[in-house]
Amino acid sequence: MKKDLLTLKDITRDDLDNIFELSAKLKRERGKNSYAPLTGKSIGLIFAKSSTRTRVSFEVGVGELGGHPLYLDQSKMQVGRGETVADTAHVLSRYLHGIVIRTFSHADVEELARVATIPVINALTDEYHPCQILADLLTIKEYSGKIDSSVKIAFYGDGRSNIANSLILAAKLTGIRLTISSPEGEHPDAERIAGFANIEWQPDPEKAAKDVDYFYTDVWVSMGFEDERARRMKIFVPYQVNEHLFDLAKPGAKFLHCLPAHRGEEVSGGVMDDPVRSIVFDEAENRLHVQKAVMSMLMGR
Ligand code: CP
Ligand code: NVA
Numbered sequence: 074m075k076k077d078l079l080t081l082k083d084i085t086r087d088d089l090d091n092i093f094e095l096s097a098k099l100k101r102e103r104g105k106n107s108y109a110p111l112t113g114k115s116i117g118l119i120f121a122k123s124s125t126r127t128r129v130s131f132e133v134g135v136g137e138l139g140g141h142p143l144y145l146d147q148s149k150m151q152v153g154r155g156e157t158v159a160d161t162a163h164v165l166s167r168y169l170h171g172i173v174i175r176t177f178s179h180a181d182v183e184e185l186a187r188v189a190t191i192p193v194i195n196a197l198t199d200e201y202h203p204c205q206i207l208a209d210l211l212t213i214k215e216y217s218g219k220i221d222s223s224v225k226i227a228f229y230g231d232g233r234s235n236i237a238n239s240l241i242l243a244a245k246l247t248g249i250r251l252t253i254s255s256p257e258g259e260h261p262d263a264e265r266i267a268g269f270a271n272i273e274w275q276p277d278p279e280k281a282a283k284d285v286d287y288f289y290t291d292v293w294v295s296m297g298f299e300d301e302r303a304r305r306m307k308i309f310v311p312y313q314v315n316e317h318l319f320d321l322a323k324p325g326a327k328f329l330h331c332l333p334a335h336r337g338e339e340v341s342g343g344v345m346d347d348p349v350r351s352i353v354f355d356e357a358e359n360r361l362h363v364q365k366a367v368m369s370m371l372m373g374r
Pocket of ligand 2: 234235236291292294295296331332333
């Protein structure tokens with residue numbers, strides 16, 4: 074694997090299969106083995122945005138791998154007072170064995186990784202959320218047994234979000250069929266999906282539901298986009314994932330959501346809380362297992 078995981082462009086299909094294999098093993102053997110590839114290593118977890126799942130799963134994951142996690146609130150670091158990203162990367166490389174970062178600008182994370190001599194994992198930027206999508210793919214593999222063109226995902230809502238962008242890269246990497254259903258103006262940039270017959274934009278939410286195995290949605294107002302709240306709460310209304318869309322999909326279709334969820338907005342309460350259709354907590358749990366696998370592979374070597 075490459076030094077860093079900034080987007081799914083950093084991994085090959087072989088890397089993905091290796092991540093799945095190790096994730097499944099770590100999941101099976103959680104609490105039962107003495108696998109500790111981060112023993113003696115300190116991993117910095119820099120957060121500039123709120124988090125429940127990512128922070129907790131990384132902190133717990135580093136500890137379970139034998140390492141020491143340091144939670145770093147970016148607003149309390151000197152980078153918030155004008156120290157450059159490059160200087161921060163030089164300094165942290167002298168103390169730490171790996172950096173996990175959640176921030177706004179994807180370019181800042183690229184700069185951090187370019188200068189740092191230690192591995193950097195993107196824990197969400199405005200543009201990408203690769204750890205989330207790895208957990209989603211592992212969840213799909215667990216339910217469908219495979220990740221290939223036999224699987225169709227329909228993503229509803231903000232077609233330019235970090236989740237949508239990352240799902241597009243997942244479809245390019247694996248061949249899964251991906252339909253993004255979002256309104257005109259909020260659809261994926263043409264160059265992101267050009268040349269891939271397995272990826273389409275479909276503004277009609279009912280048409281997008283045809284043959285769907287997995288519905289996926291995300292908040293209508295991502296972190297950092299709060300100024301657009303009023304406009305977004307109107308334009309995305311027809312793209313709520315609800316029982317009506319499930320009626321149009323494959324029987325047995327499942328519901329995925331990166332979480333946090335807003336019932337009555339991007340998903341109906343009935344779908345979110347459906348004990349058979351909704352697999353969002355399996356998906357959230359898988360964050361821990363895939364991130365442990367990725368950290369072992371990047372930071373444990
Ligand atoms: N899905 C996800 O990244 O959740 P958090 O924002 O709670 O970390
Ligand atoms: N698109 C959302 C994902 C949260 C995990 C956001 O960036 O807020």
